Each structure stands twice: as C-alpha cells, then as structure tokens.
Amino acid sequence: MQANHTCAVRPSRHSTSTHSTSATGYNMLTDHEKELIAKIWDKMIPVASDIGAECLLRMMTTFPGTKTYFAHLDIRPRSPHLRSHGKKIVLAIAECSKDISSMMVTLAPLQTLHAYKLRIDPCNFKLLCHCILVTLAAHMGDEFDPVAHAAMDKYLSAFAAVLAEKYR
Amino acid sequence: MVEWTDFERATIQSIFSKMDYDDVGPAALSRCLVVYPWTQRYFGNFGNLYNAAAIQGNPMVAAHGKTVLRGLDRAVKNMDDIKATYAELSVLHSEKLRVDPDNFRLLADCLTIVVAARMGADFTADVQRAFQKFLAVVVSSLGRQYH
Numbered sequence: 001m002q003a004n005h006t007c008a009v010r011p012s013r014h015s016t017s018t019h020s021t022s023a024t025g026y027n028m029l030t031d032h033e034k035e036l037i038a039k040i041w042d043k044m045i046p047v048a049s050d051i052g053a054e055c056l057l058r059m060m061t062t063f064p065g066t067k068t069y070f071a072h073l074d075i076r077p078r079s080p081h082l083r084s085h086g087k088k089i090v091l092a093i094a095e096c097s098k099d100i101s102s103m104m105v106t107l108a109p110l111q112t113l114h115a116y117k118l119r120i121d122p123c124n125f126k127l128l129c130h131c132i133l134v135t136l137a138a139h140m141g142d143e144f145d146p147v148a149h150a151a152m153d154k155y156l157s158a159f160a161a162v163l164a165e166k167y168r
Numbered sequence: 169m170v171e172w173t174d175f176e177r178a179t180i181q182s183i184f185s186k187m188d189y190d191d192v193g194p195a196a197l198s199r200c201l202v203v204y205p206w207t208q209r210y211f212g213n214f215g216n217l218y219n220a221a222a223i224q225g226n227p228m229v230a231a232h233g234k235t236v237l238r239g240l241d242r243a244v245k246n247m248d249d250i251k252a253t254y255a256e257l258s259v260l261h262s263e264k265l266r267v268d269p270d271n272f273r274l275l276a277d278c279l280t281i282v283v284a285a286r287m288g289a290d291f292t293a294d295v296q297r298a299f300q301k302f303l304a305v306v307v308s309s310l311g312r313q314y315h
Contacts, residue, residue: 054293061293062300077293130277131296137284138291146202147220149281153203 028158033151034100040136040152041094048094051135052086053078058131066124093132096159107162115166122167125160132156170305172247179298183283184244192286193237194230196279198223204274210267236275243306251309258313269311276303 029037044051057077060067073081096106114120133152137144144152172180201208202220211217214228223229239257246253261267280300284291291299 058293058296062297133281134284134291134296137281138288141285141288144281144285146199146224149199150203150220 029100029151029154033154034097036148036151037100037155038097040140040148041090041097044090045094048090049083049087051139052088052090053082054086054138055089055128055132055135056082056086058134059128062131063124063127066127069118069120069124089128093156093159097155100155100158103158103162107159111163111166114163119167122160122164125163126157129153129156129160169248170250175294176298176301177247179295180244180247180302183287183295183299184241187237187283187286189237189241190234192279192282193235194233196275196282197233197236198226198229199282200275200278201229203278204271207271207274210265210271240306243302243309247302250305251312254306254309255313258310261310262314269307269314272307272310276300276307279303 056075060070060075067075073079073085075082092107092110096103099106133149133156136152137149140148201211201217201223208217211229211232214226214232216222216226217229242253243250261269261272280296280303283299284296287295
C-alpha cells in the first residue's frame with residue numbers, strides 16, 4: 001500500500017516492525033499487522049457461524065446482485081444454510097490468517113474451487129470484504145481503529161486477489 | 169429522481185439526528201487518510217500526516233472532517249433532490265479541487281465503518297442497506313458534474 005504519493009510527507013507504518021515478504025512476492029503487511037489480523041480472527045473462530053452469517057446477510061441485503069449466487073440455498077436471516085456457509089468462509093479466512101506468508105499454498109484448493117466450479121465474478125469479493133469490515137466494526141467498536149481497519153482491508157484484499165488468481 | 173421508502177427516510181433521519189458530526193466527521197476523514205493513504209495527495213498543506221497517530225491528532229484534518237459532515241447534512245435535509253443540492257459542490261471538486269471521484273466512495277466506505285462501530289448491533293443489515301443507498305446517491309451526485 002506504500003504507493004507513490006504526491007503529498008509532501010510519506011506516511012510510515014509502525015516503523016519498528018519489519019516488512020515480511022508475502023508469498024505473493026511483495027511487501028504488504030508488517031509483522032505487527034499480521035499479528036493484529038491473526039488476533040482478531042482468532043476471536044472470531046468460536047462465533048464463526050454468527051459472524052459468517054452476518055457478513056453474508058449484510059452483503060446480500062446491501063448488494064442484492066450477490067444473491068444470484070445463492071439460488072440453491074435458503075438465505076433468509078438465521079437460516080442454517082446461511083450459518084453453515086458463513087462459518088466455512090470465516091474459518092477459511094481465520095485459518096489463513098495464522099500464516100499469512102503461506103497464503104498461496106493454503107488457498108490453492110479454494111482457488112481451484114472458485115475458478116472452475118463457483119466462478120463468482122471477482123468484483124463480488126470486494127463487496128463481501130467490505131461487509132466483513134462492517135461486521136467487525138459493529139462487533140469491535142472503537143477497537144476496530146484505523147490501524148486495524150487498514151491492516152484488515154489489506155489482508156482481505158490480498159485474500160480475494162489470491163482466490164481469483166486461477167480464473168484465467 | 170431517487171425513490172425512498174419510509175424505512176429508508178426514517179433510518180437516515182434517525183442516524184444523522186443522533187450523530188455527533190464533530191466526532192464522526194474527523195473520525196471518518198482521518199480513517200480514510202490512514203486506510204487509503206493515497207488520498208493524502210489532496211492534503212499536502214495539512215502538515216504532519218506521517219503516521220496514523222499524527223493523522224488522527226491533526227487539527228486541520230479534524231476541522232476538514234467537520235466541514236465534510238456538515239456538507240453531508242445538506243443531503244440529509246434534501247433527500248428528494250440531492251443531485252441539485254450538490255451541483256455546485258460537484259463542480260468545485262471537479263474543476264477546482266480536482267478530486268478523483270472514486271475518493272468519494274472511499275470516504276463513504278470509511279464513514280459507513282465509523283457509523284457501524286458507533287452503532288454496533290443497531291447497525292443491522294437493513295439499516296446498512298439504507299445508509300449505503302443514501303451515500304451512493306451522495307457519491308453519484310458529487311461525481312455528476314465531472315466532464
């Protein structure tokens with residue numbers, strides 16, 4: 001995210017942390033950010049169904065076009081389908097957050113699934129990511145401060161980008 | 169002309185009537201500058217934007233955040249003609265300030281997250297939908313006079 005700025009001063013991230021190279025080959029998240037992300041998702045694991053269902057419900061309510069991918073499921077609020085599907089998504093994101101540098105390896109099966117079977121238009125990943133951020137904010141309040149938000153947004157963007165890599 | 173349901177109108181009025189603009193404005197703008205650092209390109213004369221703490225403590229950022237929220241209030245008070253309400257501001261952002269209109273969407277997303285954090289469970293999926301619809305109209309209106 002340290003792209004070229006035309007402003008007078010360069011922002012820096014927490015300067016005491018090192019930048020680890022992600023498995024995709026570029027510096028993206030500091031060690032501090034990776035810890036922060038892993039900590040947040042670790043807390044979500046026990047409530048994965050609730051959190052996952054909420055993310056999906058927010059996405060399908062705010063962006064109705066996303067419902068087109070769920071014709072085969074009962075997507076009413078509190079439906080068991082929504083909870084079990086939401087749980088899968090949250091657990092995959094949480095699992096991956098434990099070792100972000102190995103993202104490409106961890107996500108290889110999901111890449112194949114999304115590219116050849118699900119074929120979800122990748123623009124929708126952004127919509128779900130946004131709703132995940134909203135869900136985290138609603139649950140964490142002030143604790144979801146701008147630094148946590150920035151780290152999480154970067155992580156989810158990278159996750160989505162990796163998921164779409166086998167599309168073409 | 170945008171059609172608003174009773175629920176949508178009531179939701180928007182309720183959220184903004186309870187909102188402390190002087191708290192939420194600075195929070196949303198500073199969050200945008202931290203999460204999307206390239207947006208800092210428009211604030212070269214705001215002084216120290218060197219890191220998240222500096223941004224969040226910067227008085228010029230805070231003052232501008234309040235200005236932005238007060239501008240948003242105009243749409244809250246004129247929901248039936250947001251496009252006309254923002255015609256001049258749209259020209260200003262396009263011709264004088266030269267702001268890439270995608271930035272309006274980024275700020276709107278940050279505002280959504282700030283409001284979600286403040287409202288917690290009350291920021292339900294339906295409330296989110298209404299809020300985001302409102303902001304989408306605002307964003308579209310602000311981008312309308314770009315040519």
